Amino acid sequence: MVEHSPHRPIRSFVLRQGRLSNAQRRAHETLMPKYGIPYSGKLLDLAIIFSRSAPKFLEIGFGMGETTALIAQAHPQNDYLAAEVHTPGMGSLLKQVEELELTNIRVIQHDAVDVLQHALPPECLDGVHVFFPDPWPKARHHKRRLIQAEFVDLLCSRLKPGGYIHVATDWEDYAEQILEVLSGEPHLSNTAVGYAPRPEYRPLTKFEQRGLRLGHEVWDVIFRKKQGA
Numbered sequence: 001m002v003e004h005s006p007h008r009p010i011r012s013f014v015l016r017q018g019r020l021s022n023a024q025r026r027a028h029e030t031l032m033p034k035y036g037i038p039y040s041g042k043l044l045d046l047a048i049i050f051s052r053s054a055p056k057f058l059e060i061g062f063g064m065g066e067t068t069a070l071i072a073q074a075h076p077q078n079d080y081l082a083a084e085v086h087t088p089g090m091g092s093l094l095k096q097v098e099e100l101e102l103t104n105i106r107v108i109q110h111d112a113v114d115v116l117q118h119a120l121p122p123e124c125l126d127g128v129h130v131f132f133p134d135p136w137p138k139a140r141h142h143k144r145r146l147i148q149a150e151f152v153d154l155l156c157s158r159l160k161p162g163g164y165i166h167v168a169t170d171w172e173d174y175a176e177q178i179l180e181v182l183s184g185e186p187h188l189s190n191t192a193v194g195y196a197p198r199p200e201y202r203p204l205t206k207f208e209q210r211g212l213r214l215g216h217e218v219w220d221v222i223f224r225k226k227q228g229a
């Protein structure tokens with residue numbers, strides 16, 4: 001479960017007592033021991049956790065996990081560590097993992113910032129997915145936005161050279177901030193000129209399809225860590 005640290009009061013999420021369906025509760029109770037990685041603040045060995053040496057990806061804030069499950073199903077050659085703080089989403093993804101018999105997903109219910117800082121060693125990740133991070137639209141809440149220079153620096157340190165950071169958002173001013181922050185990280189280079197086309201591996205969610213029909217835009221930002229950085 002999520003612990004609160006007095007040293008880092010500004011978090012990118014607020015824990016609410018979300019409604020947990022019976023199926024989600026059951027999945028959480030029965031499947032966490034099988035697919036969940038307890039957060040202890042100690043370093044994790046991803047090769048041991050997944051029992052193989054394969055490309056490793058971190059997804060931060062997977063929500064209900066539809067995208068996570070689809071990507072993992074379509075890419076059995078990769079392993080996915082998925083971090084989320086909310087219990088209903090955990091239950092929802094765990095249910096999909098079991099139903100689809102996915103062997104390449106492990107979940108961690110904890111603040112991804114702590115996970116990156118304390119549980120993941122340098123240069124262990126081939127990619128990081130941050131899809132539709134909370135936009136915190138009010139100016140006084142912008143400090144809660146996940147994508148900030150310090151966080152990107154941390155992410156970058158956990159990426160292997162050649163590994164990528166992929167952020168997608170449907171908030172234009174956040175998209176601009178994300179592009180600016182990633183452009184300012186000297187160890188990263190943009191894979192596109194400005195925003196990137198949506199890569200084939202990121203499926204369109206129902207929410208996104210509806211938004212696109214209504215004329216809303218989505219911006220993908222994909223940067224790679226430079227070789228030798």
Ligand SMILES: C[S@@+](CC[C@H](N)C(=O)[O-])C[C@H]1O[C@@H](n2cnc3c(N)ncnc32)[C@H](O)[C@@H]1O
Nearest residue numbers: 012013061062063083084085111112131132134
């Ligand atoms: C707007 S939702 C998007 C969910 C999903 N990626 C999607 O595309 O539907 C953002 C999610 O990020 C999670 N989140 C925010 N900050 C987080 C953090 N520091 N660590 C882990 N999860 C976080 C929230 O709990 C929320 O479920």
